[in-house]
Amino acid sequence: MPYFDAASAAPLHPVARQALLASLDEGWADPARLYREGRRARLLLDAAREAAAEAVGCRPDELVFTPSGTRAVHAGISGALAGRRRVGSGLVVSAVEHSSVLHAAERHAAAGGSVTEVPVGRSGAVDAAVFAAALGSGDSGTALACLQSANHEVGTEQPVAEVAEACRAAGVPLLVDAAQSLGWGPVEGGWSLLAASAHKWGGPAGVGLLAVRKGVRFAPQGPTDERESGRAPGFENLPAIVAAAASLRAVRAEAAAEAARLRDLVDRIRARVPELVPDVEVVGDPVARLPHLVTFSCLYVDGETLLHELDREGFSVSSGSSCTSSTLTPSHVLRAMGVLSEGNVRVSLPAGTTAEDVDRFLDVLPGVVAGVRERLGAPAAAAAVPAAGAGSLVVDALGRRCPIPVIELAKVIGDVPVGGTVTVLADDAAARLDIPAWCEMRGQEYVGEEPSERGGVAYVVRRVA
């Protein structure tokens, strides 16, 4: 049963399992104690720190273990902002950071700090020059910048080395969220802080890591605690820390070969999906990307049903569609990229995924998508037959959820003459993203949005094809 959601959590690597078992017996005592069980635990902790630091590319005394990647990000951002409070309160982040970064930024803003979001292009990458310009913007000094090494939803790599250089020139520390990439290799460039999460590389849950380079001003927030250099309160989760470090070393040893193999499999998906499934947009950078991750969106498809049907066929994937999130808004990453969000599927292959698994996915996908579309009454790919009719039409999709507003638009576009408009009234948040994306894909003109007297928003589309 192929599991294709390694970007959420990778299954435990065999080395992690072995190390965890061994250290359940050797590493349960308090490493701060001086008796033999404590000394043994301390040795294990020190060795794990050294191994992790080597993989990260920092000194052991620059690295602490946290209870999760999210906690590493939270501690890193709050500590760096507090350490540079005198410089100013400016925080610069990309628009496509992980929610842990964006939620920390929201909290900073709520406490009176200023936050600048750097936009991304359609591939999901920031422009290093735009990021550099943002370092100097804002009405207060910039205390910290954050940029992920690669995006967790679409796999696009960010220009971290260039941005780090710009940060260095501006005298601003850069925190890199390396959660998605650290298993594949160290983050190049002169970063100042780095956060990561063990269960993303096949380590156990319960372990994140935070590196803070010597010389970076850092003031841990929250109550004082003597553990982990005062940067991660609470008793160390030692067996899991040992397993995390051992598995990081193990996946790195396999990384080059496995990356090449998975890169080919992902290229196969990127190439075949648009051939096999009509009206699909594959998103993210096709080259500068994580080896194991690909995301595409299917017009006229309800993401939740699609995930459910794929699960029935034995494929576990995730989605950034609004109907699969608790907030009923599409993924902030897809929004920032300005790409289609409906029928969105993220495939992230764990190490060891076979070509047969991928081929079976490609066999199954077209029928699943077609089935969902049929049930929703989606128009066939070439539905828009030229017709003489009214010069304009209004489609009321108020109260209807994604992908219905787009389906309704597609159904009637052929009923207006070329040059005529269709106005879609919708109150579903995904429509703002998906109606322009549909126009782009189908060669129609997106005119813009207007307030609607009947509630929601009126999206105006001109038929040009």
Add this chain to the structure above:
Amino acid sequence: MPYFDAASAAPLHPVARQALLASLDEGWADPARLYREGRRARLLLDAAREAAAEAVGCRPDELVFTPSGTRAVHAGISGALAGRRRVGSGLVVSAVEHSSVLHAAERHAAAGGSVTEVPVGRSGAVDAAVFAAALGSGDSGTALACLQSANHEVGTEQPVAEVAEACRAAGVPLLVDAAQSLGWGPVEGGWSLLAASAHKWGGPAGVGLLAVRKGVRFAPQGPTDERESGRAPGFENLPAIVAAAASLRAVRAEAAAEAARLRDLVDRIRARVPELVPDVEVVGDPVARLPHLVTFSCLYVDGETLLHELDREGFSVSSGSSCTSSTLTPSHVLRAMGVLSEGNVRVSLPAGTTAEDVDRFLDVLPGVVAGVRERLGAPAAAAAVPAAGAGSLVVDALGRRCPIPVIELAKVIGDVPVGGTVTVLADDAAARLDIPAWCEMRGQEYVGEEPSERGGVAYVVRRVA
């Protein structure tokens, strides 16, 4: 090789180990996902929450899992204080809480809140009436009170049910730190919040729990996160959570029998140590106490050397002596109780400790203590022979660490006549506690302390015996 420091960390319970192993395979996926691996993880998480809630005595939706007991305490205190910000900023804590509580209180004070510390008697317990009176004190309304269920250093149980009743009457929520006692049984009384730590009851590291009763105003602090009801950010450490819940249920099933057995062993230590070792003070309540924990202090003994020698004999214990802490101050618990801190030993027996282990400890201890005393040149128990000499003496122990100032005092007390005084100049923090404690133990009169022109403090003792 007997390990006698269960109060720091208990060895992993066999049930915890089994549950951890089983859930490494079943519980690694993201419980927020809808595919089968995620659903399986969610089922495990829900079952663990139900089991833990039953053991705590709360509803499952009142309980969240945190990465440690420390994090549970930090989150509980900050959330409860923020939830009742409109009522006031008063925080009431006992003077002998765990450092995680006291550090959270320090942070609250640093942010402008007010903190009231309720003193304890010589047994280490608060007086419920004194605690109740503190709820109404201070110049701002009391937002929260914190009281441990039992003390982690001396084992004394606190009058939680009475204090909870007083809190209820005052309309103040009570947070109970149940880290040391939850494995032995639920906390009785009408508490509002409860924190605990799995590795204290034989569960794995990496799991704490925080219960917040319905109706308690609570506003989680820090960046937003959707996991664990927004009260514990970051990916759930699911295998460890499952193991924590399973082992809590298992230790509870054995608790009554094991508590009775360990209580007898501790009674044996409490009775025999003062018979076997001269100049010892056994501290903590002899009856209202944890079943497995006993603490005593040995005059004229250096705690660090004592721990080292006991370790060489195969016994792992901890100590609240100043020389065993990184701060060079004695344990805040011993200070608050006003008891001797030098040569302090805490014995906390893990489940399964045998009578033979305890007997061997009692065999070994007298020789170890005598050896340390001999090396330090400590006076024999009956050293103070009446002598005619100067009416007063000054002993310069500046720059000398515990237990030297007390040893120097004991050496010369016989050199002054009854009615004469010995003034000890000392700059070691332990002297403030240990010189009065010595006077109490040896029937001498502690006159008080004076500023010293030569640095440190002058402690004045009058010979009466």
